[in-house]
Amino acid sequence: MRRPVRVAVAFALLAGVVAGATACESAEGDAAEDVSQASPASPGPAPGTGEQQFGKQFTFLTGLSVTVSPPKSFTPSKTAYPEAPRAIAFEIVIQNGTEWPYHLSDLSITTWVGGEESPELIDTTQGYNGIVDISAEVPVSRKTRMTLAYTADRDNDDVRLKIRPTPDATAAVTYVGRG
Numbered sequence: 001m002r003r004p005v006r007v008a009v010a011f012a013l014l015a016g017v018v019a020g021a022t023a024c025e026s027a028e029g030d031a032a033e034d035v036s037q038a039s040p041a042s043p044g045p046a047p048g049t050g051e052q053q054f055g056k057q058f059t060f061l062t063g064l065s066v067t068v069s070p071p072k073s074f075t076p077s078k079t080a081y082p083e084a085p086r087a088i089a090f091e092i093v094i095q096n097g098t099e100w101p102y103h104l105s106d107l108s109i110t111t112w113v114g115g116e117e118s119p120e121l122i123d124t125t126q127g128y129n130g131i132v133d134i135s136a137e138v139p140v141s142r143k144t145r146m147t148l149a150y151t152a153d154r155d156n157d158d159v160r161l162k163i164r165p166t167p168d169a170t171a172a173v174t175y176v177g178r179g
Contacts, residue, residue, distance in 0.1 A: 051174050054090075054161075058173040063097030064165050071159050071179035073152070080123035084151035087121045088113065088179040089128060090161060091147050094138055101137040104144070108164040111150045113179060114157035118150040152179060 052058050054070040071088040080087070092109075096102045111118045122130050128149035138144045152159075159179035164172045 050172055051176050054159075054175050054177040057095075058163075059097065060165055060171050060173075062165060062171075063099070064102060065095040065097055066163050066173065067093040067095075068161055068163070068175045070177060071161075073155060073179060074126065074149075076121060076123050076149075076151075077125040079125050080121055080128075082119060082121065082151060084121060084153075086152045086155065087123070087128075087149045088152050088159060089147055089149040091145060092163075093143055093145050095143040096138040096140055099140060101139050102165075104131055104136050104138065105134045106166045107131070108167040108169070109148065110162045112158075112160040113150065113152040114154060118152060121149040121151050123149060155179075 054068055057065055057067045059065040069091040071090055073086060073088050076084050076087045094102065094104075094107070111120075120130060122128060128147060130148065131146055136144070156178055158176070160174055160176050162172055162174040
């Protein structure tokens with residue numbers, strides 16, 4: 001019976017956090033959805049936007065943290081799928097600060113390049129294999145790294161990469177920059 005008590009306590013704490021965040025604005029964004037771990041020297045996302053610069057760590061209320069490297073442009077090999085003249089790659093680090101293992105199959109990533117949604121690119125020749133073991137778990141207090149690639153038509157476009165800890169979560173962070 002310990003689990004229902006933990007869940008009840010977690011909801012009570014979350015309700016208090018949400019009520020507190022509504023009562024006063026936070027420089028760290030919408031606390032009802034996410035919490036940024038930005039240092040005082042580097043500003044976090046604008047209030048309520050959930051946006052973050054590439055290279056910065058972002059921590060959700062659950063304790064799950066993500067860091068996305070700046071996009072790296074490359075020319076896909078002839079065996080890449082789908083065919084594309086150019087692609088961008090990101091290293092994504094997931095740190096599990098929750099109380100339970102995190103399933104990589106829960107991760108939801110959407111990427112836009114130049115304002116248009118960009119499909120994931122698989123280029124095994126260059127080591128861009130997607131999430132290789134989608135059934136893998138990230139144990140508590142551990143982290144994992146993965147490198148994912150997405151198609152791009154032109155150099156130096158605006159890039160947005162949105163991460164949700166689960167596909168149906170309202171909590172999300174969108175990394176923004178140029179690729």
